[in-house]
Structure formats: C-alpha cells, structure tokens
C-alpha cells in the first residue's frame with residue numbers, strides 16, 4: 001500500500017513556506033487536515049495548534065528531562081526448577097501394623113519460557129536480574145500424594161531480541177554421560193560392593209540404622225529421567241532471533257522430574273522399601289540477550305539536529321534537549337499512541353499479523369558526525385539500533401548548512417557502518433537460526449518435528465545464515481527541522497529539488513548503492529519546537545509501515 005499522504009506538497013509547507021504552495025495544494029492540505037483531525041485529533045490538532053504547555057514541553061531547559069533506563073544487552077542465567085523428592089511412607093491403619101508403602105512421587109520443577117511481546121522496548125528489567133529461577137517441585141507425601149509442580153517463569157522480551165546460549169549445565173545429561181562411561185562397571189571394578197548405592201541419589205528412611213543400610217538390598221539405581229516436556233524445549237545450543245511477537249511462549253528449559261516414592265521399589269524380597277529417590281537437579285543455561293530491533297522508526301541525524309525535540313513532539317518522551325552536540329548519550333525510545341487509549345484505533349493501519357496498529361515506536365539515537373565510522377564522536381555503534389528499524393527518518397537541521405550535503409554525509413556513515421558490519425559478521429561466522437512462532441495449535445502440531453529441528457542450532461550440512469537486508473532497501477524519508485528559523489527556505493527548496501532528482505533517477509541514490517528502496521522519497525519540513533508538521537510525520541510513517 002502506498003503511503004497515505006500525498007507525496008506532493010508537504011501539509012505544513014503553507015505554514016512554513018507559503019510561497020512554495022500552489023492554490024491546489026493549499027486546498028489539498030486543508031482537506032487533508034480536516035480528515036486527519038477528524039480521525040486523529042490527538043495527532044493533527046496538536047500539530048497545528050501548539051499550546052503554551054506544549055511549547056515548554058518542546059523547548060525545555062536542559063535540566064528538564066527524565067533519564068530513560070535503557071539496556072540493549074543482558075546476560076542472564078536461567079535455572080529450571082529441580083524436582084521434589086519422592087516420599088518414604090507406609091500405610092497405617094487400624095489392624096494393619098505394617099502396611100504397604102504409599103509414598104508419593106516428588107513434583108517436577110518449574111519450566112522457563114520466553115516470549116517476545118509488543119510493548120516492551122528495553123531489556124533493562126532483565127539486565128538487573130542475573131539469575132532467574134523457576135520454582136522447585138514440592139516433595140511427595142504420604143497416602144500416595146504427589147508433590148506440587150514448581151512455579152514456571154515467563155521471561156518477556158521486546159520483539160527483535162536475539163538470544164544466544166553461552167553455557168549450559170544439564171545434570172541429567174551429565175549423569176547419562178557418566179553412566180555411558182561407566183557402563184559394565186556397575187558392580188564395582190572388583191565385582192564387590194554395589195555401586196548403585198549412592199547417598200546422592202537415594203533418600204533413606206530416617207530410622208534406618210547403619211546395619212540396615214549394610215544389609216538392605218538396594219535395587220539398581222533408576223536412570224536419570226527427563227520430563228516429557230523436555231522434548232518440546234529448544235534444543236541447545238540456543239540461538240533464536242525473536243523478530244515477531246509470539247502468540248505463545250517458547251520453552252527454554254523444562255523443569256527436572258521429581259523423585260520416585262518408595263512404592264516404586266517394591267520387589268518380592270523387599271516388600272517394604274525404606275528408600276525413595278531424590279528429585280533430579282534442574283538445568284542451568286546462561287544466555288546472552290541482545291535487542292536489535294529497537295523501534296519501528298529510527299531517527300538518524302547529525303548532533304544538535306533536533307532529534308530529541310522531535311521525539312518529544314511526537315511522543316510523551318522526556319528526552320533531554322540542549323543547544324549543544326551530544327545531548328543524547330544513549331538511545332531514547334518513544335511510543336506514538338494511535339488509539340484513544342480505550343483500545344479503539346484511530347486509523348486503519350494494521351500490524352503485520354493483521355491486528356489494528358495501536359502504536360509505533362521511534363528511536364532517537366545520539367547524533368552521527370562525519371567520519372563516525374572512524375570512531376569519531378560517539379562512534380557508530382548506535383547505528384546498530386537503526387539497522388533493523390523498519391523505517392529510517394533522516395533528520396536534517398535546515399539552519400545548519402547545506403541540507404543536501406548533510407543528507408549525503410549521513411548516508412555515507414550509514415553505508416560505512418553496513419560495510420563494517422558485513423565484514424564483522426563474516427569474521428565471526430555468526431549464524432543465526434530464524435525462529436518463527438506458530439500461528440495456531442494445529443500449526444504447532446503439524447510443524448512440531450520441523451520446529452525442533454530448526455531450533456536446534458545451525459548444522460554443518462545446511463548452515464543457516466542471517467538474512468541481512470541492506471539498509472538502503474529500507475523505506476526512508478527526510479525530516480527537515482527548524483523550518484521556523486529565518487532563511488531556511490532556500491535550503492529546503494534545494495533539498496526538495498535534490499530528492500526530486502533522486503526520485504526521477506537523474507541523481508544517484510545518496511547511499512551510492514544499486515539495490516535501493518524504489519518508492520518516492522519525501523522531505524517534510526517541520527518546526528518541532530512549535531509542534532508544526534509533526535502530525536504529518538506520523539501519517540507518513542504509518543503509510544510507510546503499512547507498505
């Protein structure tokens with residue numbers, strides 16, 4: 001679908017540069033505004049009629065800001081719950097002096113799930129928690145009562161999180177391996193004492209004396225068991241790219257199974273076993289989480305261009321604004337709300353999965369200077385965040401020199417970043433497995449086998465490479481800010497003329513690449529400090545996101 005706005009005259013152009021607009025476009029922009037303001041009052045009306053309160057919100061003193069807690073990386077260790085112990089108990093009833101065993105099994109430990117959800121914008125909650133533990137299963141009880149299951153833990157992450165496994169300790173797998181190595185030696189090397197008796201695994205009746213232990217006949221130690229659910233867990237090494245909101249959580253680590261109660265060990269010779277087994281230990285996985293897709297729209301601009309002011313104008317963000325370069329030192333994310341806060345969307349836009357689009361997010365990153373790729377300024381590491389943004393908005397300050405040169409220089413830095421990134425990926429041989437969530441239960445059942453295979457990490461026969469979409473192929477547009485300042489009109493005109501040439505393919509694309517986004521690129525003049533033209537950016541962005 002093409003962008004909703006007319007590509008031709010910028011709506012606010014009459015406001016800022018009356019002579020740029022013909023009578024037709026004036027008529028058009030009036031009707032556009034009528035329709036927008038009816039549909040989306042909060043966006044359009046705010047944009048045209050700044051109030052005093054807004055003006056101070058948009059032109060705040062440098063001390064008026066709120067620090068966003070933001071983390072795009074986190075290392076966490078998840079501990080699946082251990083199983084509860086089995087119970088040693090015997091039936092006691094009137095006239096039954098020594099009843100049969102009736103100890104219940106231990107409950108299994110809690111599971112750890114992960115789910116990418118819309119609405120989360122940062123990993124800061126996880127970055128503060130190094131260890132995440134699911135609940136331990138409760139011990140079994142007498143009268144054949146099994147122990148309760150441990151509590152599950154659901155880790156919610158923002159859409160666009162990449163999860164990689166660093167380390168894993170799986171006690172059940174370790175025990176299996178030990179058994180394999182010690183196969184044939186089960187009766188001890190010299191064939192004497194039974195090895196199967198191990199304090200670690202067995203739970204003994206408290207009243208058992210050392211003599212009882214010496215004479216007791218312990219059955220063969222049961223094999224380490226895994227819960228049936230562990231079949232559905234993501235096979236290690238975990239490597240997930242959660243690039244879509246997930247309908248259902250994904251099982252990262254299944255809880256360990258509980259121990260067996262004493263009725264399991266009844267034999268002809270031992271009718272009343274005085275032992276049960278302990279629950280298995282839960283596995284522990286250390287994961288590295290990295291948030292790559294920060295926002296739907298990434299603002300790219302030189303320092304002091306007015307990006308944070310724009311973010312304040314479009315959202316409720318309280319990003320720091322200052323009249324000097326590098327006011328912003330770490331990304332700010334703002335959410336543009338497109339509904340009436342009662343779940344009724346104010347536009348016809350939809351998310352990729354068909355749900356009405358009620359919001360989109362914008363990332364304001366620190367400014368890029370010329371030669372940022374040579375590590376000047378704050379470097380280009382922040383471009384990582386716009387790399388995956390769906391739409392790029394180049395913010396150009398019309399009062400700070402030639403706008404066309406600024407735009408070309410920004411594209412140049414973006415291009416350099418991309419070249420470095422591709423090189424780095426090649427060197428690391430980084431392999432990502434694309435994981436796609438199921439659409440329905442039927443889908444999940446139908447694809448069960450494939451999912452387990454696909455999630456099991458890259459195989460050497462068919463290595464899966466990450467799909468890199470070139471930044472130049474992303475939808476983009478230009479936001480020309482500070483249009484309220486004097487003598488910015490010529491600069492804007494030349495910028496528009498340049499983009500017209502690019503659109504007509506008479507001028508090379510500013511990225512210098514051949515495979516580029518083919519649609520029409522528009523420059524929108526705004527005055528963020530007064531809130532002029534901001535509504536149009538919202539409209540234009542929705543059009544591009546729907547495209």
Ligand SMILES: Nc1nc2c(ncn2[C@@H]2O[C@H](COP(=O)(O)OP(=O)(O)OP(=O)(O)O)[C@@H](O)[C@H]2O)c(=O)[nH]1
Pocket residue numbers: 059301302303304305306307308309310320321322323324325326327328329365366367368481482483484485526527528529530
């Ligand atoms: N006249 C005018 N001034 C603006 C406008 N937008 C921003 N400014 C001013 O420009 C200065 C820089 O604005 P910021 O929003 O901090 O710029 P930035 O791009 O976030 O800067 P860095 O974070 O340093 O990269 C502030 O003094 C703003 O008040 C505008 O539309 N018109």
Ligand SMILES: [Mg+2]
Pocket residue numbers: 307308309320321327328364366
């Ligand atoms: Mg800023």
